[in-house]
Amino acid sequence: MALAAHRWLMTAPKAPMVQSRFDPLPLAAGEVAIEIAGCGVCHTDLGYFYDGVRLNHPLPLALGHEVAGRVAAAGDGAKDWTGHAVIVPAVIPCGECEPCRRGRPNICRNQKMPGNDIQGGFASHIVVPARGLCPVDEARLAKAGLSLAEVSVVADALTTPYQAVARAGVTPGSLAIVVGAGGVGGYCVQVANAFGAKVVAIDVDAEKLATIGKHGAALTLNAREKDGKALKTAINEFAKQHGLPSTEWVIFECSGTAAGQLTAYGLLVPGATLGVVGFTMDKVEVRLSNLMAFDARAIGNWGCPPELYPAALDLVLDGKVLVKPFVETHPLADINRVFEAVHHRDIKRRAVLVP
Numbered sequence: 001m002a003l004a005a006h007r008w009l010m011t012a013p014k015a016p017m018v019q020s021r022f023d024p025l026p027l028a029a030g031e032v033a034i035e036i037a038g039c040g041v042c043h044t045d046l047g048y049f050y051d052g053v054r055l056n057h058p059l060p061l062a063l064g065h066e067v068a069g070r071v072a073a074a075g076d077g078a079k080d081w082t083g084h085a086v087i088v089p090a091v092i093p094c095g096e097c098e099p100c101r102r103g104r105p106n107i108c109r110n111q112k113m114p115g116n117d118i119q120g121g122f123a124s125h126i127v128v129p130a131r132g133l134c135p136v137d138e139a140r141l142a143k144a145g146l147s148l149a150e151v152s153v154v155a156d157a158l159t160t161p162y163q164a165v166a167r168a169g170v171t172p173g174s175l176a177i178v179v180g181a182g183g184v185g186g187y188c189v190q191v192a193n194a195f196g197a198k199v200v201a202i203d204v205d206a207e208k209l210a211t212i213g214k215h216g217a218a219l220t221l222n223a224r225e226k227d228g229k230a231l232k233t234a235i236n237e238f239a240k241q242h243g244l245p246s247t248e249w250v251i252f253e254c255s256g257t258a259a260g261q262l263t264a265y266g267l268l269v270p271g272a273t274l275g276v277v278g279f280t281m282d283k284v285e286v287r288l289s290n291l292m293a294f295d296a297r298a299i300g301n302w303g304c305p306p307e308l309y310p311a312a313l314d315l316v317l318d319g320k321v322l323v324k325p326f327v328e329t330h331p332l333a334d335i336n337r338v339f340e341a342v343h344h345r346d347i348k349r350r351a352v353l354v355p
């Protein structure tokens, strides 16, 4: 048996990706071959392609770690998945090591990230372990007016902030602040809102703020117009007006910029939680002792445990988190053009490549 498949391989940074044929079969025990419906283009992919961020798998490699599709073939022990619509976790923990068994899959040293550790989702098919796949109820999907390709963004853009919001302990009545309100940050606003928080969104882009003001942010603030002190004053006034606490703010840094990190850190109040969601190689200078003095905490977030994917997907299928206004699909064959367009910010929504 053979399965005709192709993938778009990165051969060197910035070199046009090239189409290459492969056969996903035979599969090892516990593996599935998924016929891809769509794979989102993430800024991490651009980092690998344009900025030389190190990949764990040697080149050539297909990038792409936001995959949704249908199980086309399954190895021993995974046959029940055949035919099912699924979302592939962006980071797949091994499930067997000591941290995995202790409930810390995020720090599994044997985890596999498509398009980094293994061949990724800019392809017609992908081979992954069946462990951790998130089933998609296609009747609910159709009812929500969504395609399987569109919910591929659940596999990173949504689940990364979902786990950050869940881990930070956002509850009804929390005051949540999201710095960097586009892409991942936009979903962070929506998820925190769905968890019952009143959400303040901060960005330097007026257009993004206007959009997120319609999708879950109760207050939007432009960091180009207000310095750190003025931002804090504005949020304090907002808190007073809405009967929200002046302590224990939950702050999410989603911009992945040094400026955004400084803004987020400057908003610490007693008992605050700072969730670091965005990534940058840049360094910032902060007074770390503010954490001590405020009895505050800063927490990192790497990926999202597969166990949380169904609940994150539920928010989308229930209409509590909107995906549709924030994605656009493009043919996979246009991958090189789409990467350029995302790189030059000509495409502002999440681009999903459809084979």
Ligand SMILES: [Zn+2]
Pocket (backbone or CB within 6 Å): 042, 043, 044, 045, 065, 090, 156, 157
């Ligand atoms: Zn990503």
Ligand SMILES: [Zn+2]
Pocket (backbone or CB within 6 Å): 093, 094, 095, 096, 097, 098, 099, 100, 105, 108, 109, 110, 111
């Ligand atoms: Zn593990």
